[in-house]
Amino acid sequence: MTFKNLNFQTLKREAVNFRILPNDSFIESYPEFLRYFENISLIEKHHLIISSHFVYGWMPTILNLEIKEIDRVLFLLNAVKAGHLLDLEEIKTLKKCINNSLVGLSKLLHFINPGNYAIWDSRIFRYLTGKKSTYGIDQPELYLQYLQRLKEIFENKNYIELHSMIERKFDNQLTPMRAIEILMFETDRVRQSYLKNVIENTNVNYEVGSIR
Secondary structure, eight states, X not given: OOOTTOSHHHHHHHHHTOOOOSSOHHHHHHHHHHHHHHTOSSOOHHHHHHHHHHHGGGSSSOOOBOOTTHHHHHHHHHHHHXXXXXXXXXXXXXXXXXXXXXXXXXXXXXXXXXXXXXXXXXXXXXXXXXXXXXXXXXXXXXXHHHHHHHHHXXXXXXXXXXXXXXXXXXXXXXXXXXXXXXXXXXHHHHHHHHHHHHHHHHHHHHHHHHHO
């Protein structure tokens, strides 16, 4: 699959008009979730259960935590916290634990290690592909491809300028993974809000015209 919008020049154009919608509880809760893991030296079953549930507070589905391989899962999560880069099979193991959801897992991985892992969800997927369908969003191979492409973006010699344009909108520092992801997320959200308003206004005008 081609991530046609994931390139430096496109992201820089988006950053010029980057803005955050008001009263955003996601933005408010984000640093608190990061702090939770910063204060943990060793991730144990207790932390996994709590953090998985607060991650799912950002999602419309109910969490089903599969802990048959709990020792392996905790080993991998602590390795992630220490800087380990997961391979395909390791991601599949963790995905199976977290509701078998790559979206949910990506959020958990990001809060554990925001420097190495980025959040992956339907808005990001729509921005990257330009498609309404989320077919393929649960494929670990695509998530690894996404992470690699993000790294290529922030290794650009001019990346610092792009990062500054995004980070100045926030009260806290952002990792490159977070900066690029939130730019794409908020850009999609603003676009979808605009389209919704256009459709609603069109329907209102149509109904008024019909009455006349």
